[in-house]
Amino acid sequence: xxxxxxxxxxxxxxxxxxxxxxxxxxxxxxxxxxxxxxxxxxxxxxxxxxxxxxxxxxxxxxxxxxxxxxxxxxxxxxxxxxxxxxxxxxxxxxxxxxxxxxxxxxxxxxxxxxxxxxxxxxxxxxxxxxxxxxxxxxxxxxxxxxxxxxxxxxxxxxxxxxxxxxxxxxxxxxxxxxxxxxxxxxxxxxxxxxxxxxxxxxxxxxxxxxxxxxxxxxxxxxxxxxxxxxxxxxxxxxxxxxxxxxxxxxxxxxxxxxxxxxxxxxxxxxxxxxxxxxxxxxxxxxxxxxxxxxxxxxxxxxxxxxxxxxxxxxxxxxxxxxxxxxxxxxxxxxxxxxxxxxxxxxxxxxxxxxxxxxxxxxxxxxxxxxxxxxxxxxxxxxxxxxxxxxxxxxxxxxxxxxxxxxxxxxxxxxxxxxxxxxxxxxxxxxxxx
Amino acid sequence: xxxxxxxxxxxxxxxxxxxxxxxxxxxxxxxxxxxxxxxxxxxxxxxxxxxxxxxxxxxxxxxxxxxxxxxxxxxxxxxxxxxxxxxxxxxxxxxxxxxxxxxxxxxxxxxxxxxxxxxxxxxxxxxxxxxxxxxxxxxxxxxxxxxxxxxxxxxxxxxxxxxxxxxxxxxxxxxxxxxxxxxxxxxxxxxxxxxxxxxxxxxxxxxxxxxxxxxxxxxxxxxxxxxxxxxxxxxxxxxxxxxxxxxxxxxxxxxxxxxxxxxxxxxxxxxxxxxxxxxxxxxxxxxxxxxxxxxxxxxxxxxxxxxxxxxxxxxxxxxxxx
Numbered sequence: 057x058x059x060x061x062x063x064x065x066x067x068x069x070x071x072x073x074x075x076x077x078x079x080x081x082x083x084x085x086x087x088x089x090x091x092x093x094x095x096x097x098x099x100x101x102x103x104x105x106x107x108x109x110x111x112x113x114x115x116x117x118x119x120x121x122x123x124x125x126x127x128x129x130x131x132x133x134x135x136x137x138x139x140x141x142x143x144x145x146x147x148x149x150x151x152x153x154x155x156x157x158x159x160x161x162x163x164x165x166x167x168x169x170x171x172x173x174x175x176x177x178x179x180x181x182x183x184x185x186x187x188x189x190x191x192x193x194x195x196x197x198x199x200x201x202x203x204x205x206x207x208x209x210x211x212x213x214x215x216x217x218x219x220x221x222x223x224x225x226x227x228x229x230x231x232x233x234x235x236x237x238x239x240x241x242x243x244x245x246x247x248x249x250x251x252x253x254x255x256x257x258x259x260x261x262x263x264x265x266x267x268x269x270x271x272x273x274x275x276x277x278x279x280x281x282x283x284x285x286x287x288x289x290x291x292x293x294x295x296x297x298x299x300x301x302x303x304x305x306x307x308x309x310x311x312x313x314x315x316x317x318x319x320x321x322x323x324x325x326x327x328x329x330x331x332x333x334x335x336x337x338x339x340x341x342x343x344x345x346x347x348x349x350x351x352x353x354x355x356x357x358x359x360x361x362x363x364x365x366x367x368x369x370x371x372x373x374x375x376x377x378x379x380x381x382x383x384x385x386x387x388x389x390x391x392x393x394x395x396x397x398x399x400x401x402x403x404x405x406x407x408x409x410x411x412x413x414x415x416x417x418x419x420x421x422x423x424x425x426x427x428x429x430x431x432x433x434x435x436x437x438x439x440x441x442x443x444x445x446x447x448x449x450x451x452x453x454x455x456x457x458x459x460x461x462x463x464x465x466x467x468x469x470x471x472x473x474x475x476x477x478x479x480x481x482x483x484x485x486x487x488x489x
Numbered sequence: 490x491x492x493x494x495x496x497x498x499x500x501x502x503x504x505x506x507x508x509x510x511x512x513x514x515x516x517x518x519x520x521x522x523x524x525x526x527x528x529x530x531x532x533x534x535x536x537x538x539x540x541x542x543x544x545x546x547x548x549x550x551x552x553x554x555x556x557x558x559x560x561x562x563x564x565x566x567x568x569x570x571x572x573x574x575x576x577x578x579x580x581x582x583x584x585x586x587x588x589x590x591x592x593x594x595x596x597x598x599x600x601x602x603x604x605x606x607x608x609x610x611x612x613x614x615x616x617x618x619x620x621x622x623x624x625x626x627x628x629x630x631x632x633x634x635x636x637x638x639x640x641x642x643x644x645x646x647x648x649x650x651x652x653x654x655x656x657x658x659x660x661x662x663x664x665x666x667x668x669x670x671x672x673x674x675x676x677x678x679x680x681x682x683x684x685x686x687x688x689x690x691x692x693x694x695x696x697x698x699x700x701x702x703x704x705x706x707x708x709x710x711x712x713x714x715x716x717x718x719x720x721x722x723x724x725x726x727x728x729x730x731x732x733x734x735x736x737x738x739x740x741x742x743x744x745x746x747x748x749x750x751x752x753x754x755x756x757x758x759x760x761x762x763x764x765x766x767x768x769x770x771x772x773x774x775x776x777x778x779x780x781x782x783x784x785x786x787x788x789x790x791x792x793x794x795x796x797x798x799x800x801x802x803x804x805x806x807x808x809x810x811x
Contacts, residue, residue, distance in 0.1 A: 202492035424669070425659035467506050471514065475651045475658065 063138045066103055067174065073099040074148045075169045078155045078162035089156065096152040100145045107137055112341030140180035142338055144173050146305055151187045153309055160187040168194045177270035181263050183281040183301035190276065198275035210454050211269030213469055218262030220477035222433045226255035228478065229422050229430055234397055234407075241417030242410050249411070252397045253390045254434050257285065260299070284441045286389075289381040290366060291355040294389060302338070306331050328360070329353035339396070344404055348395040355388055429476065515650025521661050522623055522654060528664035529574050530657070532675050533620065536572045537588045537628045543567035545589065546675070547582040547710075548601030548726075550575040554771045555601065555726040557781045558674035564785050567596065571675030579606055579706035580617055586713055588630040597720045599784075600710065604725060604735035604755060607707070609700035618642045622653045678774040679767035687769060689729045689756070697734035708743050715747045722788050723751040727758045727780055729769040757783065 077096035081089050111132050118128035151172065154160035163169040171194050178185060233240050233248035240248070264281035271278045281301050288294035295303045314327040329350070336349015359366065371377045394411075398404035409415075421427045453465030490498075523538075525531040532553070536545075544567050546556045552573025561569040572585060582600065589595070618638050624631045625646045636643045645652045663669060670677050714721040723740060740751040758765045758776060765776030772780055 200493055202496055205496055425656070425663065428659055429656070463503060463506060466503055467510050470507055471510055471651060474511070474649055475514075475655060477655070479655070 060136060060138075063136075066107070066138055066141070067144065070100055070103055070145065070148050071170050071173050074152055074173070075163070075166055077152050078169070079164065081152060081155045082162035093152055093156045097149060100149050104141060104145050106133070107135060107141055109337075109341045111135075143182045143184055144179060146184050146302075146338075148173050150184070150305060150309065151191075154187050160191070163187075163191060165195075175271070175276075177267040178278060181260070181267070182299075183264055183267065183279050184305055185278060185301065189279055193276050201275055204275050205273050208269040208272030208274075211265045211272060213269075213466070213473075214454075215262040215265030215267075215269060216477075217469055217473055218258040218265065218437075220479060221473055222437060223255045223257075223259035223262060224478035225426065225433060225476070226251045226258070226430050228426055230255055230397070232422055233420060234399070237398075237403055237407050237410070240410070240415075240420055242412075242414040244417070244420040245407050245411050245415075247419070249390050249394055249397075249407075251430060251434075253286070253386070253393050254437065256393065256396070257282070258437070284445050286386055286438075287382055287441060287445050288385050289378055290385055291352065291359045291388060294385055295352075295356075302335070306335055310334060324360070325357045328356045332356060343401045344395045344398055347401065347404070348392050351392040351395065355392075433476075511649050511651050515654065518654050518658060518661065519623070519650060521665060522657060525661060525664045527667060527672055528660060528669075530623070530660065531664065532572055532574055532672065533585070534624075535570060535675065536585045537624045537631065540570055540572065540589045540595075541568075541593050542570040543596040544569040544599065545595045545597075546571040546573060546599045546601065547586060548573040548599075549577045549603065551603060551726055551728070551771060552599075552601035553672070553675060553677045554679050554767070555777050555780055556599065556676060556784070557678075557777055558676045560778065560781050561785065561789075562674075565789050569674065571672075573601065573675065573677075574620075576616075577620075579703045579710065581620065583706040583710045583713075584617065584621065584630065584634050586710055588624075588628045590713060590717060591628060591630050594717050595719060597722065598714050599722045599724060602707075602723055602725050602736055602740055602751060604728070604730075604732040604737070605694075605697075607699045607703045607736045607739055609698050609703075619655070622646055622655070623657070625653060676777070678777065679771055680774055681767055682773060683729070683763055683766040683768050685763050687729060687763065687766075689731065690769065692730060692732045694732050694734050697732070699739065704739060704743075707740065711743055711747060711749070721747075721749060722784075723749065724784065724788075725751065725753045725755045727765075727772060727776070728755050729766055731755050752787075754780065754783065 074096050077092050077099075080092040081096075084092055114128065114130050114132055117130065121128045151160065151163075151169075155162050163172065168191070172185075172187065172191055173179075175185075175190070230248050230252045233244055234252070237245060261282040268278045268280070279301055281299060283297040283300065285294050285297040288297050311327060311331045314330065315323060316327065317324050319327065330353075332349045332353030333346060334349070335352070336345045336347070339345040339348070366381070369377050371380060391408075394407050395401075395404045398407060453461065456462045456465065522530065523534060525534065544558075544561060544565070546552055546558070546569070548555075550573065553571055553575065554573075556571050556573070558569040558571045561567075574581070586598070618635050621631045621635060622642070625635050625643075626632065635646065670679075711721060711723075723744060725735075725737065737751055737753050744750055757780065758772075765772055765779060767773040767776075
């Protein structure tokens with residue numbers, strides 16, 4: 057990560073454009089209203105296109121022209137991707153779209169609008185807020201509130217636990233395997249992929265929880281971004297639990313405008329596919345992310361096509377059938393993560409080949425204690441998530457009316473972070489988007 | 490009560506509880522850590538606190554698997570301990586040697602050099618602070634090292650005992666239950682042989698780049714031993730991976746200043762590799778015995794002669810009469 061002060065101007069540019077666009081959209085009528093919206097969207101998508109996709113498109117153009125024997129003379133840009141660009145650009149776009157739709161009044165206070173885009177807890181990796189949820193909160197005068205501070209701190213501690221105890225521990229094994237994937241057996245690659253599934257979940261949901269907690273300490277309430285996604289019974293349900301702020305963004309601003317499900321079946325399938333392809337592209341300018349998105353698009357189409365089959369009680373017992381669906385969904389999601397984590401498409405396909413052919417070789421352990429910690433923390437997380445999902449009342453250690461138990465809970469979690477946390481685990485994965 | 494005062498009061502209670510729990514649990518884990526008899530940490534603990542032997546061996550996993558301390562003691566009549574530790578490089582050997590020299594001067598130091606020991610490894614510094622963290626208040630040298638390398642780590646280590654023991658409980662449990670490999674005075678024997686299909690690999694590492702940190706650490710290591718007039722033997726033990734561009738040239742350049750030289754045994758067992766190696770980097774028990782014998786005959790000839798004479802004297806001495 058590099059700090060380039062001049063990059064603040066990018067943020068300044070989109071803030072100024074969207075601030076005035078919002079007011080002009082609200083005060084205009086007819087085609088002018090739409091034109092101002094298009095201008096705002098073009099400015100935001102333009103910034104994203106230049107900084108995130110220009111070199112990727114140019115690179116692919118070079119490859120394409122190369123196959124026909126031509127040379128691409130379009131120069132490459134020597135630029136860095138500004139941190140959190142995809143997040144604050146989408147948040148800014150949701151503002152002008154909502155103003156255009158009449159769901160949100162244009163913000164007249166320039167400082168408050170700037171705060172909406174640059175609110176530091178969620179600036180770099182979300183949750184991608186909607187103006188209806190957050191803008192009105194910035195107008196209220198915040199007073200010190202004991203409950204908000206305590207609730208915020210609880211979220212921060214739990215988010216930190218997920219990040220440093222689980223995600224960063226798993227990253228040691230995942231990096232060791234994925235950075236030398238050609239040297240590992242099929243079994244090792246399966247385990248590394250499962251570990252990555254939990255790593256990215258704990259890394260990203262941990263960050264979201266810290267962001268939500270920081271905002272709450274100051275009295276602001278951000279939207280929930282994760283709801284135990286690996287307990288989802290279907291891919292559709294997975295996306296209603298994973299990165300909720302992004303999936304609802306795509307639903308409201310892309311899927312519905314495309315016609316959603318209220319179109320002929322082939323068009324519906326196409327809509328689903330487009331949304332997930334774009335979602336993949338949003339994550340990064342790399343074919344690995346596009347394939348990851350496409351895979352989820354295909355999963356969604358299959359899920360819709362076999363809806364009645366999926367709803368059947370296949371194994372006779374509802375709970376057993378549900379467990380089977382949870383496992384199947386997790387396997388599908390984990391398979392797609394291979395493309396998300398791999399360094400390039402060739403490596404991703406090589407990993408798939410090694411897994412499906414069960415490439416022989418021993419199980420790579422790394423350090424025995426590190427491997428054991430990884431397993432223990434994954435199991436711990438699963439138990440906590442399962443109990444929270446189905447028996448939410450018995451796990452509320454942080455909310456227990458008994459003060460001794462409650463304080464005991466705080467102390468144990470903090471000590472576990474100190475004793476078992478990995479403190480050189482690097483940045484959050486989603487900072488790169 | 491005003492909400493801010495309430496937060497302050499509850500925060501103080503929580504802080505007090507945290508400090509108490511950190512001290513109580515930390516001291517308990519620390520006790521078990523320093524009483525480990527097996528494992529990498531036990532070897533480092535020996536080096537930092539208890540190494541009073543005549544011969545000390547420094548290096549990484551190759552040192553710990555290649556030099557049989559008991560055999561060296563038996564043949565030379567000098568006490569010996571193998572301080573080799575898995576995954577370590579020269580800055581670790583340097584820090585460990587300095588820690589030992591704080592309280593003891595060995596007669597002989599063997600440094601097992603790897604052919605790629607001078608190669609750049611960017612995370613060395615972080616690894617060192619992690620390895621030495623539990624000893625921060627046990628040895629002045631370690632205290633100063635952590636202070637120099639990371640003020641943040643130093644501060645955190647001062648605040649929390651548990652932080653010093655970060656990630657260690659599992660290995661402490663493992664070593665107290667004596668699960669896994671066993672060490673005999675630091676030497677960790679390996680049983681088994683490398684698959685017959687494995688051949689000695691000659692690696693043409695064109696992009697070989699030296700790390701100044703590693704070279705400086707080696708230089709300091711040599712300098713420390715020479716200042717204390719300790720006999721230093723720098724060896725490269727046998728391996729099945731032989732780098733074309735390697736540490737020998739640089740090591741010799743530094744050693745020459747002190748009239749010393751590095752001895753390269755990396756290709757000693759080229760012909761019979763499969764029976765003597767456990768894997769491409771490490772000798773098995775049979776290989777370690779053969780190599781230790783070679784080291785003894787080539788570098789401890791004087792000690793062997795003295796020891797032999799001593800044994801002969803013992804044998805010739807008349808038995809004590811009634």
